[in-house]
Amino acid sequence: AYNEYMKVRPIDEVKDKKALFISRNHRRMSVKTIQAMVYKYLEKIGLDSQGYSCHKLRHTAATLMYQQGGVDVRVLKEVLGHENLGTTEIYTHLSSEQMKNAADSNPLAKIKPKKKD
Structure with missing residues (x-):
């Protein structure tokens, strides 16, 4: 667009x-x-x-760009015109499913601990 x-x-x-x-x-x-x-x-x-409100629409768009569009938080910072990355991090609240998917994608998640004798 x-x-x-x-x-x-x-x-x-x-x-x-x-x-x-x-x-x-x-x-x-x-x-x-x-x-x-x-x-x-x-x-x-x-x-x-x-x-x-314009603020809610802006917040929703930023959240969707980050969570579903895969837009990097630093790029989002520029798009939103924020001076501080901390301000942009408001949009990076992760859902519990996103956290689980991230943990599952970690190669170390597939390692099973050895059973103690």
């Missing part, structure tokens, strides 16, 4: 070349504008903003 968007994203007269989303004025879209868009589309699909 990112690559497709970048093909149509405005380039000329853009003030902030690092900005992903650009306003009609060729400036970085403000947080308030993005929030308003999210709430508008939540309402449009029949979900009111009660129980939903």
Whole structure:
């Protein structure tokens, strides 16, 4: 989706070349504008903003990228724009199944202790 968007994203007269989303004025879209868009589309699909927020959507996306998408936590840190890795580690809470799978994949997990005589 990112690559497709970048093909149509405005380039000329853009003030902030690092900005992903650009306003009609060729400036970085403000947080308030993005929030308003999210709430508008939540309402449009029949979900009111009660129980939903930009923060929850961001957190959910980051968690899914990490837990199911296999995105490295350092890459996730950059995507989210965090300065400190500790902030990003909030998204790395592992499920008990993930912990069991990790333990089972350890080569040492297959070694059986010798029985004592």
